[in-house]
Amino acid sequence: MSGRISSALELKGNRIACTKCGEDLGPAENGWKSGAIMKERPMNNAGGVSYRSRDHVLLRLFFCPGCGKQLGTETAMKDDPYLEDILKAG
Numbered sequence: 001m002s003g004r005i006s007s008a009l010e011l012k013g014n015r016i017a018c019t020k021c022g023e024d025l026g027p028a029e030n031g032w033k034s035g036a037i038m039k040e041r042p043m044n045n046a047g048g049v050s051y052r053s054r055d056h057v058l059l060r061l062f063f064c065p066g067c068g069k070q071l072g073t074e075t076a077m078k079d080d081p082y083l084e085d086i087l088k089a090g
């Protein structure tokens with residue numbers, strides 16, 4: 001099994017890799033975010049949009065540990081687990 005997951009991620013066998021540098025981001029079944037560098041920012045600093053009543057909402061940015069390419073983002077509540085993009089067979 002192989003192929004593009006997104007512009008930044010591709011599947012190689014059962015591993016997920018960066019499309020830019022080929023960095024291995026871990027087994028597909030675990031999701032790729034645990035293999036990426038994650039930075040959190042409060043949403044009230046993102047895009048000039050005010051989320052004053054929702055300071056606990058975070059924007060998470062994920063970067064390749066090999067080349068620094070941004071792999072993806074998600075919004076999450078503080079202390080939430082990652083929203084894993086688990087690949088489901090079939």
Ligand SMILES: [Zn+2]
Nearest residue numbers: 018021064067
């Ligand atoms: Zn990379």
